[in-house]
Amino acid sequence: MSAIIELRGLTKQYDTVRAVDNLTLTVYEGEVFGLLGPNGAGKTTTILMMLGLVEPTDGTARILGIDATREPLKVKQVVGYLPDDVGFYDDLTGLENLVLTARLNGQNDRDAEAAARALLRRVGLEAAADKKVGAYSRGMRQRLGLADTLIKKPKVIILDEPTLGIDPEGVREFLQLIRTLSKEEGLTVLLSSHHLHQVQAICDRVGIFVDGRLIAVGTVEELSAQIFADDRFSVEVAARPLDDRLVEALQRLPGVTRVDVRRETDGGGEAVVRATRDVAADAARAVVAAGAELRKLTRRAYGLDDIYHRYFEGRA
Amino acid sequence: MRRSLSVLFRKEVADHLHSWRFNILIALIALTTLASLYTAAQTIRSVVPQADQPLGDIGLFLKLFTTTDGKLPSFVAFVGFLAPLLGLGMAFDAISSERNKGTLVRLLSQPIYRDDVILAKWFAALAVVGVFFLALGFIVMGLGLFVFGIPPTAEEVLRIVFFLLVTAVYVAVWQSLAILFSIRFRQAATSVLAGLSVWLFFSLFYPMIVNLIAPITGRGTVDDVLREIGRHQFLSRLSPVTLYEEATTILLSPDVRALGPFTLEQAIGAIPTPLPFDQSLLLIWPQIAGLVAMSVVLFGLSFVLFMRQDIRGR
Ligand SMILES: Nc1ncnc2c1ncn2[C@@H]1O[C@H](COP(=O)(O)OP(=O)(O)O)[C@@H](O)[C@H]1O
Ligand SMILES: [Mg+2]
Numbered sequence A: 001m002s003a004i005i006e007l008r009g010l011t012k013q014y015d016t017v018r019a020v021d022n023l024t025l026t027v028y029e030g031e032v033f034g035l036l037g038p039n040g041a042g043k044t045t046t047i048l049m050m051l052g053l054v055e056p057t058d059g060t061a062r063i064l065g066i067d068a069t070r071e072p073l074k075v076k077q078v079v080g081y082l083p084d085d086v087g088f089y090d091d092l093t094g095l096e097n098l099v100l101t102a103r104l105n106g107q108n109d110r111d112a113e114a115a116a117r118a119l120l121r122r123v124g125l126e127a128a129a130d131k132k133v134g135a136y137s138r139g140m141r142q143r144l145g146l147a148d149t150l151i152k153k154p155k156v157i158i159l160d161e162p163t164l165g166i167d168p169e170g171v172r173e174f175l176q177l178i179r180t181l182s183k184e185e186g187l188t189v190l191l192s193s194h195h196l197h198q199v200q201a202i203c204d205r206v207g208i209f210v211d212g213r214l215i216a217v218g219t220v221e222e223l224s225a226q227i228f229a230d231d232r233f234s235v236e237v238a239a240r241p242l243d244d245r246l247v248e249a250l251q252r253l254p255g256v257t258r259v260d261v262r263r264e265t266d267g268g269g270e271a272v273v274r275a276t277r278d279v280a281a282d283a284a285r286a287v288v289a290a291g292a293e294l295r296k297l298t299r300r301a302y303g304l305d306d307i308y309h310r311y312f313e314g315r316a
Numbered sequence B: 001m002r003r004s005l006s007v008l009f010r011k012e013v014a015d016h017l018h019s020w021r022f023n024i025l026i027a028l029i030a031l032t033t034l035a036s037l038y039t040a041a042q043t044i045r046s047v048v049p050q051a052d053q054p055l056g057d058i059g060l061f062l063k064l065f066t067t068t069d070g071k072l073p074s075f076v077a078f079v080g081f082l083a084p085l086l087g088l089g090m091a092f093d094a095i096s097s098e099r100n101k102g103t104l105v106r107l108l109s110q111p112i113y114r115d116d117v118i119l120a121k122w123f124a125a126l127a128v129v130g131v132f133f134l135a136l137g138f139i140v141m142g143l144g145l146f147v148f149g150i151p152p153t154a155e156e157v158l159r160i161v162f163f164l165l166v167t168a169v170y171v172a173v174w175q176s177l178a179i180l181f182s183i184r185f186r187q188a189a190t191s192v193l194a195g196l197s198v199w200l201f202f203s204l205f206y207p208m209i210v211n212l213i214a215p216i217t218g219r220g221t222v223d224d225v226l227r228e229i230g231r232h233q234f235l236s237r238l239s240p241v242t243l244y245e246e247a248t249t250i251l252l253s254p255d256v257r258a259l260g261p262f263t264l265e266q267a268i269g270a271i272p273t274p275l276p277f278d279q280s281l282l283l284i285w286p287q288i289a290g291l292v293a294m295s296v297v298l299f300g301l302s303f304v305l306f307m308r309q310d311i312r313g314r
Helices: A043-050 A072-078 A094-104 A109-122 A138-150 A168-185 A196-200 A220-227 A244-252 A280-289 A304-315 B003-018 B020-050 B060-066 B075-091 B094-101 B103-108 B114-148 B154-184 B188-213 B222-236 B240-252 B264-269 B277-308
Strands: A003-013 A018-028 A032-036 A058-063 A079-082 A156-160 A188-193 A205-210 A213-218 A233-240 A256-263 A269-275 A293-300
Touching (some): A003 A043, A003 A188, A018 A043, A018 A188, A018 A205, A018 A213, A032 A168, A032 A196, A043 A058, A043 A188, A072 A079, A079 A138, A094 A109, A094 A138, A094 B003, A138 A156, A138 A168, A168 A188, A188 A196, A205 A220, A244 A256, A244 A280, A280 A293, B020 B075, B060 B075, B060 B114, B060 B154, B060 B240, B075 B114, B075 B154, B075 B240, B094 B114, B094 B154, B094 B188, B103 B114, B114 B277, B154 B240, B154 B277, B240 B277
Parallel strands (some): A032 A188, A032 A205, A079 A156, A156 A188
Antiparallel strands (some): A003 A058, A205 A213, A233 A269, A256 A269
């Protein structure tokens, strides 16, 4: 696997804000990489530096080996970029907007129109091709935006918050479309988002980006192993009665690091048991041994959301 | 011309031609100027038969542009007044509208030079305005032909074409200023107000200020007066309005032989005949150069500002 995007010590200092702080990151060929972080984390700034649209204070951004600061035009020839809150010429049709982009990328009129029609079909806008973009819905605009990034036949596409403002159903479809296109065309994709669970499903790897710093990179499984080294496993136990004796017994189980309890009025309750190993069977035995009624037992795997929240807990 | 520049140029020209704003501005100018032409033609027709000079000798066609019936301003006066508005009106939101629509980032993420974006806007507006004024000029000449029944002389045609070109350059100055403001101000309304302020300043207040700081008292020796006039003229000529007025006066009134004071030496040798075209052109060359320079400087400023600007978001 060869490196397609290489960021080395990338830094951007605005007057008082360090928007991006010494970012080093490699994205490999054919990958779908998710850059995750809350608003103001520096995602957009990073992306703009990768396109040579913002000059880094320090460090380099290379795409396909081309330095984005020194040769922005060459980078823009091979990178399709979907800005957050993308804008189109509302008084032109979807097709005309795409053709304009194609022509700015050096395609002649006939090829441009053929390519634009083909792409509109791919993103499901065939019927709206000759409608003015002013009449497009938000979801349609995003689809058109995706087609717009693809029309230059890029090697890499960079999507900034592509799911912003689309309804949940639309998000799933849209992300699936990105995934399909990237696998079919062998595209490398970098997308940014602050909605973790949305992009979790389609990213091969993710990077967690907070306050300009990349604090973790890897697959979702790797990240959860990294962050939850102490308590990778968790079991939710609902029992009645859930008294102090039972809670103590749960805490004494080997490998348990923490037990959080939520009691109910009928004497029962729910305990979240965190541990370094799978303690589901032991917990069940403890409940039975205490003479209580076991109402529910669920193993929980950590998702990106939990990972993400962990980071904010840690920061707070 | 770079390919991307020509692609953008075509888009901009199409934008102008389809925009309500441009068509309204054009209609406004066409209507007012044609009205003034009509009255000018009427006035000239009622005067000429009494003159003992044969038709054609007195720059009849040029008079079409400068004559007024005393009620409606002349064609030149109208154009001089409306040209800045046309320049400002066409370009005050050139960049800010792209920015606010979110299309600027998308444009700049294509493999094109950043300056192509403003160059295309500048050339497109100028081309559209230039073609419009040339068309207007030929309509006027056609009208003259119809009214007077004789064709314009070659020299008249040349003078009129140059007058129209100078007008296009004058529009370009205001347009460059408007582009600069459209880069500097994100709100179109701020940009319009800034543009109108500059226009009001130069057309109303600047002449007063010049009179105040460099009054022509006419007292003292000839040298003193000449120096006074020189200073007054120099200051006035820092205004594009003055430069345009001087240039059009010389172009359309061949009997005006000089700008500013006539010294005795100059007057003695002078024969009271109209100035030939090449002499007129020579006389106003500095004015034309000045207008072009203003445009270039303003454009340069826009360029520098735009290159350094953060293009992010809306
Ligand atoms: N032009 C600018 N001048 C000063 N600060 C800026 C500028 N642009 C962005 N910032 C700051 O940089 C930080 C990162 O912003 P951004 O990259 O837009 O974050 P994200 O895209 O992750 O929401 C924010 O704190 C923002 O206020
Ligand atoms: Mg952002």
